[in-house]
Amino acid sequence: MKKGGRGGFALALRIIATALLCLGLSLATTATAQPANDPAPLSFTDNAEETRFHALVAELRCVMCQNQSLADSNAQIAHDLRREVLALMRQGKTDPQIKDFLVARYGEFVLYRPQMESKTWLLWFGPALVLLAGGFALARAIRARGAPAQAQAARNDEDQEW
Template sequence: MTIALSLSVSAPLTAQPANDPAPLSFTSDAEERRFHAMVAELRCVMCQNQSLADSNAQIAHDLRREVLDLMRQGKTDAQIKDFLVARYGEFVLYRPQVESKTWLLWFGPALVLLAGGFVLARVIRARGTPAQAQAAPNDEDQEW
């Protein structure tokens, strides 16, 4: 009896995905295309690995509405991105801008690859070729 009662009480408490209460409506096809292009370039600040377009988190629903409202206020894509970066930081952008503070992010992998190639070349040169490692003894020192 107590198990059935506890199950019936806890059943409504199970986690449910957030549903968008009212789907977004667009005034034109151009607005819809621009909106979808914009939210695909922005990262969900909660999910971290999903775009705003893909995320089902409540904050993603709110940010999609915010983006649409900003678009309807006449803001450009750059202004919308600047607004979101000011609020959430560069993390919200899937492709952060190339600046002095993001150089390592952009060029770090190439530097690591170059450093690895340099180290590999030095190791190979230090070992020498197999012909040098097994040099033939001098024939003049041998007696026949």
């Protein structure tokens, strides 16, 4: 009987040790997590700078978030890029220069509206081409369905006596 009692005690110790290990690991991961929002909000010198900044970050895509602008994203890299955009603005860079800098660093993906180039023609005109091809296919299908019915109606008219 004593032997079974010791086994139960060892099992209870293992369960407690596992629970403490899980608790320690969960506390360790939350301690290293990034803050949910920017610790120090950006400050602007005037309303014109703030307006220009907000217009610019609305046109730039967060490189981590697939479909969010820099203005909308809460990712840490978005916070860093917003600070970098503001620093570039204060260095006297124009909006196209800032966009060129970010494109050189992160690629065309960072722009919500990519530039019109030979390699982006499909991106710009592809939807219109697909729409035209679909309309053409639909018109042909409707004509093909209508042709047998028109032929049958013509035959019925010929067979009918007046």
